[in-house]
Amino acid sequence: MHLRSEAIVLAIRAHGEHGAIVRALTESDGLQPGYVRGGRSRALRPILQPANLILGDWRARTEDQLPGLTVELIHSRAPLFREPLPAAALDWATALTAAALPDGQPYPRLHSALDGVLSAVEAAPAARGWAVALVRYELLLLADLGFGLDLERCAATGATSDLAFVSPRSGSAVSVGGAYGYEDRLFPLPGFLTQGGAAEWDDILAGLRITGHFLERDVLIGRDAEVLAARSRLVDRLKRAVA
Structure with missing residues (x-):
């Protein structure tokens, strides 16, 4: 070899x-x-x-x-580890990838996306420039491993408009009408996940809640607790940074 x-x-x-x-x-x-x-x-x-x-x-x-x-x-990229927030982002993105992917199987989209996230952290360590890219990377990793979210139509009605929530059970979008009476059991769906573009901090944190739920449930089952601890450190630092 x-x-x-x-x-x-x-x-x-x-x-x-x-x-x-x-x-x-x-x-x-x-x-x-x-x-x-x-x-x-x-x-x-x-x-x-x-x-x-x-x-x-x-x-x-x-x-x-x-x-x-x-x-x-x-x-x-070692100099980035001198700053707590960029360090937490690099720690999490690399630890997640190492824990989630099997050895020897090519994932060219994930390789390209990870390099893009790491480069974004390097270019804009203030976080606003890379947090959206990190959420999108987590979504891509879920999809490439077979656990992709369906955010194109409502799981309850089939509607493709007014999508406002995500089911924590199915990973599917739910419309305003389809969620009536069950809103408190669902994740709010931030607009940038379906419409693209930039995002406000509340939406970014909402996106991280969604991806974190499905990563822990479907991908990181039984993994080293330190991997999830790396994500907790990142989310905590993001929350402090925008408070």
């Missing part, structure tokens, strides 16, 4: 005294794990940071063996 590719670093786990197991997302070959000799060294720690773009070289004698991985830095 030999693979040489650009990749986004998603997760790093210490292995042995000096090494690290790194999981990185490639465009054509999906999520690829590899063992980096000396991965915890002073020279490699700045390279092996979540959200960094690397050139990776994976080599293994058999398909079942964990490949050895050597890395070269292409682009570093």
Whole structure:
């Protein structure tokens, strides 16, 4: 097995005294794990940071063996970890992707979208410029894993207009008329999820509530609690930032 590719670093786990197991997302070959000799060294720690773009070289004698991985830095996003809010966004986006995707299966749309989210955080660390992109990335990940939301028509009436809610059970939109009497059991549907464009903070937080519910229920079942903790930190910091 030999693979040489650009990749986004998603997760790093210490292995042995000096090494690290790194999981990185490639465009054509999906999520690829590899063992980096000396991965915890002073020279490699700045390279092996979540959200960094690397050139990776994976080599293994058999398909079942964990490949050895050597890395070269292409682009570093490490300076963003000095600021709490951008750091929380990078932590969550990379941890979610590492936890949700199976190894070795290509998800080119997710690779492109994740790179777009990380670049948006880098370009606009104040959050207004990237929060909408993050919600859309979560929706895309749900869809590509087979848990997509149906926000085009009302689950109760079939109507395609006046869509104002989302059912927490089915993930389908519900119109004003279809929701009558059950509004308090449904998620408010923010307009930017169906109409595109920018969004106010209340709508962004509403979007995060929707995606968070379905990610936890359908994708992150039984996953490391630290993954969900990363999302809680991000949402808490967003709420404080806009309060």
